Amino acid sequence: MMETKPTETDATKVQQRATKHVQTATTKKHALTRTEVFNVLQECFSPETTTQCKILGFRLAGLAPSCITTEVWQLILDAAVKELAGAAAQGTALVLLHSIPVFDVLPLTLTLGFLQQQDLEPLKKIQAIFSHESVDVRCVALATFCRVSINCTKVLFARGLTRFPFESNEARIVAQQDVTSILTDIWKLTLQAAEVESPEVAAVAFASLSHLFSRSHAIRSLSSHHPRQESGLDELVAWIFPQAFPRFDVLKANAQTLPTESHLHAMKWLSMVAYMMMQKSGACTPGIAIAMMELDAVALEDQDAKTTVKVRADLVAADMVESWCLPAYVNASLTQAFSICEAIAIVMQHPLQHYNQWKWSSVLITRLTAIIHSSTMARQRQDVIRIQLLLLDATNTFDFANVVGSTIDSIAALDNVTTRVGLMYDLCQAMLVRVCRKRQFPLLQSICTSSCFHGLPLGQAKGKTNAAYETFRSLVEALLFCTHANVPHARLVVLQQFVAVLANKSTTDLRNATLVLFTALLTQLCQDSCAAPPVLDFLHNVVLPLAPKVPSANVRVQLYWLGLKFVSSTQLPIMSWVETELLGLLSSKDGSGRPSTTYDDGILGGGTKNVRTVDAHLIPRFNALLLCLRWLLAKDGSLKQRAVQVLAHVRTQNNFHRFVSDTAVETIEEITGMARRERFGFSSAFVLPGLFSPASLFPSRSMDMPQQAPVKWKEEVETVVSGSCDPLCLKISYREPDDHPEEIALCVTCCNVTNVPWSDFSIGVGVKGAVKLVDTSNNMHIRATGEVKPHGMFKSEKLFRFLRFSRAEFLFRLVVEPSSPEMPPTSMGLSNPYYIPFDAMFTLPDPTLWTAPYFQASWQSADANKIYKIQATQGKKMVPNHHVKVAFVADASMDTPFLVHMSFVTWTKWNECVCATISCCLDTTSRVWKGSLEVRSTHGVVDEVDKAPRDLLDVLVPSTTFDLIEDNIVERPVACVSPRHRTFCLILSCARRGLLHQHSIVSSCETT
Structure with a gap:
């Protein structure tokens, strides 16, 4: 029989159907079904299809509809790899422009699996795409694979390749080394593109390098935020930096040839490299220490000339700022000027640039005030304020008061209270450090008499007065905790200016x-x-x-x-x-x-x-x-x-x-x-x-309070949910992603405890609770990618979004695929349930709320409460657990030899306040501590806690301290002394229970 070729009509129908699905996925991500997407993608990626159909197929895949499963993603990956293999052919640029971005949305497990397959030669394919004849293709490939390499590096260094079964641990190590080599080679190609490529490609390369270096610990530590160390990315930066800094002059010369709008990322990355060069030199004292480094003097191809020259890293950085960054800063638009200011601020923070700070800060301050009030910089306003705080110490005396006033007004315009209070404290602290060190107390006096504090002595609840009070509160907080020798003089100046409040x-x-x-x-x-x-x-x-x-x-x-x-x-x-x-x-x-x-x-x-x-x-x-x-x-x-x-x-x-x-x-x-x-x-x-x-x-900043070490936080406390005789052991844990606080990743570890290999099986996940699967696979089944060797294991994750505070229950079932399609799959019994702990849904309140007034106000305004009986023997120590997500309110607590009262406050991830108290008295006859645990919050939170009060008790105090005696609510008698109060309590009690009639209540009251 002759093979039928697809007609033009068939291709048109496929194109029309694919266009419709792309439009639907663009507006409604969850409107398509798996069958529809799979059929369309299969037809779009067939060898006989047209270029336009392939483009539509990759566009649909790039939208990542929620119905796509692991099998569909594998189909997409195979099609994308096939396009990479044919990149050298003519006319492939249009398809590549849409197929390469698909790697951004592919599950990282499949991407890592592709990088492990040496027979597919992934590195050669990536090198070929980086050298494609089309400039647009090279730009898209560079940006996409740099982002993919960052994500893969994080996964590789966090959990390695445990998701994949290997014959031995040595094989896993070899595979991990091969993947790491490919990821570093991607950045090597990126560095080469920044040096010798066309301006468009070089601009993309500089942007990718800037993004990578900004996430390193050395650069993150410069910001006022607590740096979060990412070991995998630090390893990448540690490998790229020795390759980059010798070519600093060459890279800077190439960056200066770029268009003006492309200078920003290049400036920022070269500023990071310059800062790390000064760090690498080990010099810290300006004017005394000499930061010598060796840089390439000429191109490496010229072997006759001297290739390296010794230079001072601080002078190289200063020359870059003065000859390139500052002139561009003066002539740039407000949005561009802020990015250039960020680059200059990175260099300024090194101690070797101490003397240059005075010269540069006066130029930067002139435009920062205009930048911060620009409508185009509303989202970056906090970052602009932090740069103003950084430049505050190097500002000349004439501009200091104006800079402080404008910064206070900018901070007061922020909506977030926590951010506003934190930035105001940082401003007052930076201001006091300068005033005390230079003994500029008349300057502090002029600031206290400025318009920033107008209306404070009157204490009227108006907008300007509230802002003045917040500023005064931050100023007092900074004065109380400042440790400089001249701070008493500063305190006296402030008190003399505000004595009118008395x-x-x-x-x-x-x-x-x-x-x-x-x-x-x-x-x-x-x-x-x-x-x-x-x-x-x-x-x-x-x-x-x-x-x-x-x-x-x-x-x-x-x-x-x-x-x-x-x-x-x-x-x-x-x-x-x-x-x-x-x-x-x-x-x-x-x-x-x-x-x-x-x-x-x-x-x-x-x-x-x-x-x-x-x-x-x-x-x-x-x-x-x-x-x-x-x-x-x-x-x-x-x-x-x-x-x-x-x-x-x-x-x-x-x-x-x-x-x-x-x-x-x-x-x-x-x-x-x-x-x-x-x-x-x-x-x-x-x-x-x-x-x-x-x-x-x-209380959060007090240095007098004893600092008690919090309990060690473990992200993954594994719980075995399978039986002792099951062939596969299932261990369940969870972790909390940083991107979305209400999302929790369920970590499943499967270990083969038999002497025979296992394959062709899946683990079904069932859930009972207010949760929603947000995993890219959109499939509640976990499948092993290969054969699990005896005593081998693999790990997988499922990402769930919790819709409210709930004690979600997860069940697991092992499903063995049949040897032939005619036979049904074999399903084993359900596992033991796994419950997400309560502390996974808590978040630590702001330290300013760890006070007795806030606890009392939240306690009295709670909608519902539950009380439980607890007891403990006398020998056990009554101390709070100091959990990292629960605040212990010391002001509302009491500890005596015969009475212990502990107060706790925390927040759910849905902004619901949860208050709890533990009150115990020592029974002198039985030498047993007896008391109660009371929880107050919204009705939904209290109902969920009532399902497992023991779990909440373990979060508040060490698990071996108290025993939960009774889960029922303890009716606490109301202290009443007047007949009027007894009548009210009796009517309220009867109205709730519906046990007595009105005439019975009246007669009872008359008898009383």
């Missing part, structure tokens, strides 16, 4: 927060300056006369204590002030009224409209006032009778408050000599440390 009588929350910051800074200054005369003069003549006018009682008491401790002699009536505070203990504006019956009981929280609660700092303030009273009595014994009378009035007014009443009686007995007087001594300037100490205000 004179205003407004009682807004913003002004109270400003008062707390001002008082904390003043207290720290008094404690660190050892009572310097300027500080004492300011405290005695300016602050103390204004102290009684301050509306906050806590601030008044702290200021009184500073006056008693540091001012030796004064005519101010401090005793009368202390007496007024003691007699008006519960009538201050910080908190008033009798304590609520439900105050701090963990259920209702108090603070309702009709029931007033006491101040949270009442007891610490009362103790502080007693301390002030003892200090006055130590100085003047004639005040004893007056002190006893005051304490007697305090006891009478607060007879309902047991602690205040008992403490007042004990103090009276101590003063009158009826009880033993303890030796008086209190050295700290912070009489209310829970409110004014740096550890309370800024």
